[in-house]
Amino acid sequence: MNAYVVGGAVRDDLLNLPCGDRDWVVVGATPEDMAARGFIPVGGDFPVFLHPRTKEEFALARTERKSGRGYKGFTFYTGTDVTLEDDLRRRDLTINAIARHADGTLVDPCGGVADLEAxxxxxxxxxxxxxxxxxxxxxxxxxxxxxxxxxxxxxxxxxxxxxxxxxxxxxxxxxxxxxxxxxxxxxxxxxxxxxxxxxxxxxxMPQLVFTPQVGEALRRAHEHGLPLASRYAILCHRSTDVVGLGATLRAPGECTAYAQLLREMLPQLDTDDPETALALIERCDVLRKPERFQDLLQACSCVRPFDAAAWRRRADAVRSVDAGAIARGCADRSRIPQAVRAARLLALQRAWRV
Known part of the structure; x- marks a missing residue:
C-alpha cells in the first residue's frame, strides 16, 4: 500500500513546529483493500479510514469537481488511477499540499516548500x-x-x-x-x-463588531494563555447583540455566557459602590463558579486597565461568609436570604477599605 503523510504534519515539521495528528493519503487502493487490511471506515462524503492500531486517518487519494453551492457542493472521485499529485493539487494552500514518503522524500507539485521559505x-x-x-x-x-x-x-x-x-x-x-x-x-x-x-x-458574523482594539485585546489574551471562552468574550465585547452572534455561530453556551458577563463587567469595574459590586459578583455566580470569575477578570484586564487584585479580594470576602452558620442562627427562616446578603455586603465593605 502506497501511503504518504500529507498536510499539516509535513508543513509543521518543515517549520520546526510541534506536529499534531498525522493525516495520510493512500494511492492505488480501493475501500475493499482498506477493509481487508483491518482499516475502519469513518468517512461520509468520501472514503476515510482509521488505522486499526494507531487510529490515524487514512484517506484514499481523490479528485473533486464542483457540482453545487457551498463547501458540500462537490463530487469526489477516488479511483485507483488518482495519483498523489492529483490529490495534492485539489488542496487549499500550497503549504498544505506537501506530502512525505516513508523514506522521507517530499512530494511538492505546487511549490509549497518555496512558499514556506518565503x-x-x-x-x-x-x-x-x-x-x-x-x-x-x-x-x-x-x-x-x-x-x-x-x-x-x-x-x-x-x-x-x-x-x-x-x-x-x-x-x-x-x-x-x-x-x-x-x-x-x-x-x-x-x-x-x-x-x-x-x-x-x-x-x-453580521452581529460582530470588530475593531483594531479588539484585535489588540485578543493578542494580549494569547500572551496570557486565556482559554477559548475568555477569548471569545473578548472578541464579542464591542458587539451589542451577543446572544444573536452566539446563535449565528452556534457557539457553545459557555462561550456566550462569558461574552454576556464580560460586557456587563467592563463598565462597572471602577465602581465605588459596594452594593453595585455585590450585585455584579452575584450576577457572575462567584459562589458556585469562582474559576469563571477569575477567567473573566483576566479577560477584562486584556481589554482595559483596572484594579483586578481589588476585585479578587472582594470576591474572596463574599465567599468567606458562612451562610450555613447564619442560617442556623436565624430564628425567622424567611429572613435567612436577607441576613446572608447583609453579611456578604458587610464583608465586602470591609474588604473595600483594605
Missing part, C-alpha cells in the same frame, strides 16, 4: 474560489502564522467567494469550528482582519 500563504489553484471553507482556513492560517503574507492573487480569489455568494452557503457549525481554532492561534485578531478585508466578516 512565508507566503498562496492558493493551489483557481478552484480555491469554489469552496468557501477555504476562505475561513486562509484567515485562520493568517492568524496562526502572523509573519506570513497573503499572496495578492489569493486575496482576489477570496473576495470572489464573497462576491459570488458562495460564502453565504457556509453552515454555522463549520464557521464556529474554524473560528474556535482561529481564536486559539498566536494572533487571533488577524483572522477577523482577513475576513473583514475580503468582505466576508459581515456575511458570516
Amino acid at each position: 512565508r507566503v500563504l498562496r492558493h493551489v489553484g483557481e478552484a480555491f474560489s469554489e469552496d468557501p471553507v477555504r476562505l475561513l482556513r486562509l484567515a485562520r492560517f493568517a492568524a496562526r502564522f502572523p509573519d506570513f503574507s497573503i499572496a495578492p492573487e489569493t486575496l482576489a480569489l477570496a473576495r470572489q467567494l464573497v462576491e459570488s455568494g458562495e460564502v453565504d452557503a457556509l453552515v454555522a457549525e463549520r464557521v464556529w469550528q474554524e473560528t474556535a481554532k482561529g481564536l486559539m492561534t498566536e494572533r487571533p485578531g488577524r483572522m477577523f482582519e482577513v475576513l473583514q478585508h475580503t468582505g466576508a466578516l459581515s456575511r458570516v
Whole structure:
C-alpha cells in the first residue's frame, strides 16, 4: 500500500513546529483493500479510514469537481488511477499540499516548500474560489502564522467567494469550528482582519463588531494563555447583540455566557459602590463558579486597565461568609436570604477599605 503523510504534519515539521495528528493519503487502493487490511471506515462524503492500531486517518487519494453551492457542493472521485499529485493539487494552500514518503522524500507539485521559505500563504489553484471553507482556513492560517503574507492573487480569489455568494452557503457549525481554532492561534485578531478585508466578516458574523482594539485585546489574551471562552468574550465585547452572534455561530453556551458577563463587567469595574459590586459578583455566580470569575477578570484586564487584585479580594470576602452558620442562627427562616446578603455586603465593605 502506497501511503504518504500529507498536510499539516509535513508543513509543521518543515517549520520546526510541534506536529499534531498525522493525516495520510493512500494511492492505488480501493475501500475493499482498506477493509481487508483491518482499516475502519469513518468517512461520509468520501472514503476515510482509521488505522486499526494507531487510529490515524487514512484517506484514499481523490479528485473533486464542483457540482453545487457551498463547501458540500462537490463530487469526489477516488479511483485507483488518482495519483498523489492529483490529490495534492485539489488542496487549499500550497503549504498544505506537501506530502512525505516513508523514506522521507517530499512530494511538492505546487511549490509549497518555496512558499514556506518565503512565508507566503498562496492558493493551489483557481478552484480555491469554489469552496468557501477555504476562505475561513486562509484567515485562520493568517492568524496562526502572523509573519506570513497573503499572496495578492489569493486575496482576489477570496473576495470572489464573497462576491459570488458562495460564502453565504457556509453552515454555522463549520464557521464556529474554524473560528474556535482561529481564536486559539498566536494572533487571533488577524483572522477577523482577513475576513473583514475580503468582505466576508459581515456575511458570516453580521452581529460582530470588530475593531483594531479588539484585535489588540485578543493578542494580549494569547500572551496570557486565556482559554477559548475568555477569548471569545473578548472578541464579542464591542458587539451589542451577543446572544444573536452566539446563535449565528452556534457557539457553545459557555462561550456566550462569558461574552454576556464580560460586557456587563467592563463598565462597572471602577465602581465605588459596594452594593453595585455585590450585585455584579452575584450576577457572575462567584459562589458556585469562582474559576469563571477569575477567567473573566483576566479577560477584562486584556481589554482595559483596572484594579483586578481589588476585585479578587472582594470576591474572596463574599465567599468567606458562612451562610450555613447564619442560617442556623436565624430564628425567622424567611429572613435567612436577607441576613446572608447583609453579611456578604458587610464583608465586602470591609474588604473595600483594605
